[in-house]
Amino acid sequence: MVTEEVDEGGGEASPEPVRDYGVCSTWGNFHYKTFDGKIFYFPGTCRYLFAKDCYNATTNFQVQIGRSEQNGYPIISDITVYISEFLLELKNASLSVNHSIVELPFIKPGLKVIKEDTSMRLTADWGLELLWDGYARLELHLPESFANRTCGLCGDFNGMTEYNEFISNGITRSAVEFGNLQKLESQPETCEDVSYSPDTSCYIIMRPHCERILTGLPFRECNSLVDVSEYLNACTEDLCICHETAKLVCACSSIAEYSKECIAAGGIPENWRTNETCSISCPFNMEYQECGYINEGTCSDIGRSNAMEKCESGCFCPAGTVLDNINGLGCIPPEECYCTLKGKTYPAGTTVTTPCQICVCRSRLWNCKNRPCPATCSVEGGSHITTFDESRYAFKGNCQYILSQLCSNSPFTVSVYLLPSSDGGNQTILAGVSLIVGKKVLHERKSVLYKLYIGYGDRVSVQEEFRAP
Numbered sequence: 001m002v003t004e005e006v007d008e009g010g011g012e013a014s015p016e017p018v019r020d021y022g023v024c025s026t027w028g029n030f031h032y033k034t035f036d037g038k039i040f041y042f043p044g045t046c047r048y049l050f051a052k053d054c055y056n057a058t059t060n061f062q063v064q065i066g067r068s069e070q071n072g073y074p075i076i077s078d079i080t081v082y083i084s085e086f087l088l089e090l091k092n093a094s095l096s097v098n099h100s101i102v103e104l105p106f107i108k109p110g111l112k113v114i115k116e117d118t119s120m121r122l123t124a125d126w127g128l129e130l131l132w133d134g135y136a137r138l139e140l141h142l143p144e145s146f147a148n149r150t151c152g153l154c155g156d157f158n159g160m161t162e163y164n165e166f167i168s169n170g171i172t173r174s175a176v177e178f179g180n181l182q183k184l185e186s187q188p189e190t191c192e193d194v195s196y197s198p199d200t201s202c203y204i205i206m207r208p209h210c211e212r213i214l215t216g217l218p219f220r221e222c223n224s225l226v227d228v229s230e231y232l233n234a235c236t237e238d239l240c241i242c243h244e245t246a247k248l249v250c251a252c253s254s255i256a257e258y259s260k261e262c263i264a265a266g267g268i269p270e271n272w273r274t275n276e277t278c279s280i281s282c283p284f285n286m287e288y289q290e291c292g293y294i295n296e297g298t299c300s301d302i303g304r305s306n307a308m309e310k311c312e313s314g315c316f317c318p319a320g321t322v323l324d325n326i327n328g329l330g331c332i333p334p335e336e337c338y339c340t341l342k343g344k345t346y347p348a349g350t351t352v353t354t355p356c357q358i359c360v361c362r363s364r365l366w367n368c369k370n371r372p373c374p375a376t377c378s379v380e381g382g383s384h385i386t387t388f389d390e391s392r393y394a395f396k397g398n399c400q401y402i403l404s405q406l407c408s409n410s411p412f413t414v415s416v417y418l419l420p421s422s423d424g425g426n427q428t429i430l431a432g433v434s435l436i437v438g439k440k441v442l443h444e445r446k447s448v449l450y451k452l453y454i455g456y457g458d459r460v461s462v463q464e465e466f467r468a469p
C-alpha cells in the first residue's frame with residue numbers, strides 16, 4: 001500500500017515514501033495520533049467515537065472504542081465496528097457478529113477478521129484495516145479517498161494537524177476538550193467528562209530523559225525521516241504522569257511508537273531496548289530485534305517465500321534456524337524439523353514404508369521414492385471403466401480406444417474395442433483387446449472380456465476374465 005512518488009518530468013523521485021492511506025492510532029498511556037499526524041493525550045475512560053465517515057452516511061462505517069484502566073494501566077476494553085450490514089464487537093480476544101460470538105478467522109466476501117498471536121486484524125477490501133493488540137494499541141488505516149470527511153478521535157483527515165480538531169471556527173480547544181466531544185451518548189452508565197491539567201513544571205525535568213533516547217544513536221536515521229518533537233512530548237507526558245524516570249518504563253510504548261513510525265517511513269531503527277530500558281524477553285531461544293525480517297519461517301512453512309517488504313520489531317529466530325511450531329522446541333535448524341503423517345510427528349531421518357513408496361523425513365518434508373507397486377485399470381460390462389487411481393466412470397464407445405500406454409516412448413499399448421452390443425439395445429460391449437509390445441501384437445481376441453493388470457516398469461499382464469455368452 002506504499003507507493004513512491006514518481007516525477008514524470010524526469011527529475012528526482014521523492015526520497016520519502018508517500019502513503020496512499022491514512023493511519024490513526026492510540027497506544028500506551030492514552031496517547032492518540034490523528035490521521036493528520038497530531039499526537040495528543042486524552043485520559044478519558046468512557047466510550048468514544050474513534051472514526052466514522054461523517055460526510056457520507058451511506059458508507060456505514062464506524063469504529064467505537066471503550067476505554068478503561070486495568071491494574072492501573074489504560075486499556076481499550078472493547079471495540080465496536082459497524083461495517084456494511086455487520087455489527088462487529090471485539091472484546092477479550094473474541095469476536096461477536098450481530099450479537100453472536102463467532103470463531104476466528106471470520107471471513108465474508110470483502111471482509112475478514114483474523115487473529116495474529118495476541119492481535120486481531122480486521123480488513124475490508126475497500127481499504128479499511130484495523131489492528132488491535134488486545135490491550136491499549138489500536139491502529140486504523142483508511143484509504144485517501146476518506147480525506148476531509150472523517151470525524152471522531154482520529155480527526156477529519158484534512159491534512160492539517162490543528163484544524164478543525166483543535167482550532168475550529170476561531171475557537172481553540174485543548175486535547176481533553178476535543179476528546180470529551182467524541183464521547184458517545186450511548187454509555188453503559190453515566191460517564192463524566194474527564195478533566196486534566198498538565199503539570200508543565202515537570203516537563204523541564206523529564207524532557208532530557210526522553211531526548212537522551214529519542215534523539216540518541218539508535219534513532220539517528222529516524223530523526224531525519226520522522227519529526228521527533230511530537231513523540232518527545234508524548235514521552236515527557238508519560239514520565240510526568242508516573243514520575244518514574246530511572247528506566248523510562250512509563251514511556252516504552254511511546255518510544256516504540258516512534259520506532260514503528262520510523263519503519264513505516266522506510267527507516268531502520270537500531271536496537272534501543274536494553275536490559276535496563278524497556279527490555280523485552282523473548283520465548284525459547286528467540287532474540288529481540290528492533291528491525292528484523294522473518295527469513296526462514298517456521299517448520300510448517302519451510303521453503304515458502306516469507307519476503308517481508310519492511311522490517312518489524314519483535315522476537316525472531318537466530319539466522320539459520322526456524323521456529324519449531326510442530327513440537328514447540330523453539331528455534332532449531334530446519335533440517336531438524338519433524339515431519340507429520342496422519343496426525344503423528346516423526347523426527348528427521350525417520351523412514352516410513354508404504355505399499356507403493358519409501359519415504360524419509362528431511363527438514364519436515366517426506367522425501368519419497370516409488371517402489372514397484374501393481375495398479376489395476378479395468379473395463380467391465382463394456383462401458384464401466386476404472387482408472388489406475390480407482391476413479392470410475394462410464395463410457396459408451398463405438399471404436400477402438402487406447403486404454404493405457406506411457407505418454408512417451410511407450411514400450412506397450414493396450415487398446416480396447418468398445419462397440420454397441422449386437423442385440424440392438426443401448427449397451428456396449430468390450431469386443432476385443434489388443435496388447436502391443438514394440439511392434440508385435442501379442443494378444444487380440446474378440447467377444448471376450450478381459451481385465452488388464454499393468455505394473456510399474458515393464459510388467460504388463462492381461463488376464464481373461466470370462467467369455468461373453
Ligand SMILES: [Ca+2]
Nearest residue numbers: 036160163164
Ligand atoms: Ca485536521
